Amino acid sequence: MSGQPNTRLSDLFxxxxxxxxxxxxxxxxxxxxxxxxxxxxxxxxxxRWIDMGEIPRDPVPRVLAALFTERLGRVVTIxxxxxxxxxxxxxxxxxxxxxxxxxxxxxxxxxxxxxxxxTGMDLMLNRRGLVxxxxxxxxxxxxxxxxxxxxxxxxxxxxxxxxxxxxxxxxPAGYERYEAAPIGxxxxxxxxxxxxxxxAWDAARGGGxxxxxxxxxxxxxxxxxxxxxxxxxxxxxxxxxxDLAVLAGWMSHDVGxxxxxxxxxxxxxxxxxxxxxRPRAGEALSRxxxxxxxxxxxxxxxxxxxxAQSGSGDQVLPRTxxxxxxxxxxxxxxxxxxxxxxxxxxxxxxxxxxxxxDEALPSWMSTFKEEDLYGMQALSYRTxxxxxxxxxxxxxxxxxxxxxxxxxxxxxxxxxxxLSMASACFIDGDPEQGDRYARDALKAMGxxxxxxxxxxxxQMYELTGAYADHPKIRELREEIKxxxxxxxxxxxxxxxxx
Numbered sequence: 001m002s003g004q005p006n007t008r009l010s011d012l013f014x015x016x017x018x019x020x021x022x023x024x025x026x027x028x029x030x031x032x033x034x035x036x037x038x039x040x041x042x043x044x045x046x047x048r049w050i051d052m053g054e055i056p057r058d059p060v061p062r063v064l065a066a067l068f069t070e071r072l073g074r075v076v077t078i079x080x081x082x083x084x085x086x087x088x089x090x091x092x093x094x095x096x097x098x099x100x101x102x103x104x105x106x107x108x109x110x111x112x113x114x115x116x117x118x119t120g121m122d123l124m125l126n127r128r129g130l131v132x133x134x135x136x137x138x139x140x141x142x143x144x145x146x147x148x149x150x151x152x153x154x155x156x157x158x159x160x161x162x163x164x165x166x167x168x169x170x171x172p173a174g175y176e177r178y179e180a181a182p183i184g185x186x187x188x189x190x191x192x193x194x195x196x197x198x199x200a201w202d203a204a205r206g207g208g209x210x211x212x213x214x215x216x217x218x219x220x221x222x223x224x225x226x227x228x229x230x231x232x233x234x235x236x237x238x239x240x241x242x243d244l245a246v247l248a249g250w251m252s253h254d255v256g257x258x259x260x261x262x263x264x265x266x267x268x269x270x271x272x273x274x275x276x277x278r279p280r281a282g283e284a285l286s287r288x289x290x291x292x293x294x295x296x297x298x299x300x301x302x303x304x305x306x307x308a309q310s311g312s313g314d315q316v317l318p319r320t321x322x323x324x325x326x327x328x329x330x331x332x333x334x335x336x337x338x339x340x341x342x343x344x345x346x347x348x349x350x351x352x353x354x355x356x357x358d359e360a361l362p363s364w365m366s367t368f369k370e371e372d373l374y375g376m377q378a379l380s381y382r383t384x385x386x387x388x389x390x391x392x393x394x395x396x397x398x399x400x401x402x403x404x405x406x407x408x409x410x411x412x413x414x415x416x417x418x419l420s421m422a423s424a425c426f427i428d429g430d431p432e433q434g435d436r437y438a439r440d441a442l443k444a445m446g447x448x449x450x451x452x453x454x455x456x457x458x459q460m461y462e463l464t465g466a467y468a469d470h471p472k473i474r475e476l477r478e479e480i481k482x483x484x485x486x487x488x489x490x491x492x493x494x495x496x497x498x
Contacts, residue, residue: 207251208449238275
């Protein structure tokens with residue numbers, strides 16, 4: 001007991017709207033349903049948790065996490081509640097502090113535990129049809145500061161899995177966990193192939209339809225990491241965990257679960273580093289940076305990109321560096337910094353061209369092709385055009401090059417290219433061409449579940465306002481209203497949220 005109030009638990013308790021007596025009764029009822037009928041919590045004990053910082057014994061923290069998750073409609077972990085037991089000061093890293101309240105970076109055993117706990121809670125929400133909204137994103141500068149030193153050092157990968165303070169070895173409370181067994185190389189190969197299937201589906205259809213399957217697979221891998229494997233297999237398992245966590249994060253971002261997405265990106269960075277793949281850890285953090293740019297926080301994205309680039313290590317391939325630079329360029333464009341954007345895009349193009357085509361790329365880089373470089377260039381110039389309309393034609397140029405190469409079934413990327421092209425045309429004063437590409441985007445969006453495409457469509461809709469008197473554009477605007485989710489468009493015809 002710290003003697004100090006648990007502000008994290010107090011804040012969430014306030015959001016939940018329970019009384020202390022009501023929460024005590026819910027804990028007892030939930031625990032009994034989960035196989036712990038002996039648990040007897042009362043109002044005074046709840047008061048000690050909140051007001052005195054007392055941390056209850058297992059399984060209470062996990063019961064509380066399940067209750068708050070269901071009540072608030074978003075994933076709430078034991079760490080979110082401030083109920084992680086801390087070691088003696090200075091003894092271990094990654095247990096949380098005033099400076100880094102989320103407890104990052106984590107030790108290897110905590111990474112496996114957080115992975116399994118978080119995915120279990122996410123699956124529980126998915127089953128009950130709740131929405132992971134309302135949680136706050138951690139600022140990019142906070143993540144960068146917390147993880148800088150840790151990412152720049154090599155992990156001491158252990159052959160055996162963690163057994164100390166590991167909630168994976170406790171009975172699940174409030175969520176199910178796949179009971180994994182030790183596995184061999186064949187099973188790992190099957191997991192690696194499943195990642196490719198999920199990745200292709202996400203690129204083609206968006207993250208909404210397969211997110212639950214990816215989260216479930218990641219939950220299973222977390223269970224596997226609790227068993228003893230050879231060093232080689234353990235590294236490959238961490239690699240699978242990193243790939244699945246990135247996919248889970250990207251799919252979550254794709255459907256608007258932003259805080260959930262960020263948590264998965266952080267989990268992915270930890271898993272990649274534990275597997276000895278620092279470039280993959282950097283790429284995972286770059287996803288979180290892209291998310292921040294999309295959400296209108298480019299300055300925080302730049303803070304995170306500094307860590308992603310410096311933490312990727314010396315073995316990072318030119319193409320990976322090029323991809324990282326395109327994210328940085330988009331952030332500069334969002335801030336209206338044209339010179340910095342052009343310089344960074346130039347570096348990205350030089351690195352991409354210098355990449356040796358005969359050198360095998362890691363699977364997670366296989367989707368960053370020439371058309372993706374062009375697509376990011378188009379997006380960056382289209383974004384900068386809102387500050388400097390004269391660059392809109394550069395966006396059209398790169399979008400056209402990207403679209404000419406989009407033949408591999410990655411429909412979502414093609415939609416983004418259509419929207420970049422259409423938006424650039426409207427900014428450049430060419431509504432006829434803008435209408436053409438906007439309709440291509442609308443047609444392609446029919447089979448896609450990506451909310452991000454709706455966001456970009458909403459941004460493009462705003463640009464059509466200058467041409468609302470044109471009959472074709474007026475018709476287009478009505479079609480966009482029908483295509484966007486209900487409530488996105490205000491009565492006056494403006495976008496309410498984009």
